[in-house]
Amino acid sequence: MRTMAVVFLALLVGTAVILLPLQDAQEEMSRPAYTVGVVLKAMDSEHWLAVRSSMQKAAEENHIxxxxxxxxxEAAYGEQDQIIEDLLQEGIDALIVSPVNIHHTAQWVEEAQQRGIPLLTIDEKLPGIPYVGSDNYRVGQMAAEEMAKRLPAGTSVGILAGSANQDAHMKRTAGFRDYLREHTDLHLVAVAAEDTKYRQAALESADMLRQHPDIRGLFVTSAVMTLGVIDTTEGNQPPIHIIGVDTQSDALAALRLGRIDAMISQDGHESGKMGIDLIVKELQGEGIDGDHFISNEVITKGDANAYQMKED
Known part of the structure; x- marks a missing residue:
């Protein structure tokens, strides 16, 4: 009996010796390969929820x-700067940011570079930093081309843009303005830049139309602002043709009802996944310099249902 006990004990010890390296290997495999800090503009729209969701899925797939x-x-640039500073102090391996104010980025960009932390921006371009998102100048051109199909030559139009502190809105404005000047006979008579909020857009569009009652078309550079604008302009006679950007569900619903003429799509899921895929390449030693554009398309009333099904 004593011999059997000794043999049994030896087997147990041997098994433990085998299992311990296996357990260590499993624990090593379960550890994340990298830690990536992400600082977005906000979490108050479907677009940013989609960006976060797709990032989380891609990060899980890449063991991050x-x-x-x-x-x-989106006005709290001081708070965003502090969040980024805190993350840089935490020893992250890479950083993805969508700046709320492109004029207040130099400090954390420089610190990330000094620490050797790869940096990627999403939705907002910064000079010399890899970017993922829409080609926003082209988005503005697409909107202008669509507007020109709906209005006769000589018609007055306006732009209601988001914050002048954000590159995306400025590029959309520039693309729309330049296309009108170079390819159409429409007249751009008013441009207003406001925070990307529903109420401000409603008030600003009402003021613009009081000052320029001849306006028959408005380009609005975000979906939230577009919804504010249509609540102000609906029922106007003659009607105001409205083209917006982004394709969250409430904007698509308004599009289906004919309250919006067209929206230029911007897929948050595509942006989020591409952002993680690119930062992984950078961390693995592959260069990701330059711009990495997602796809954009013009969505009209007839396309809205199909596009919503694709998004779902």
Missing amino acids: RLIVMTPEN
């Missing part, structure tokens, strides 16, 4: 620990 944070709103 993801830290996603946002400031209180």
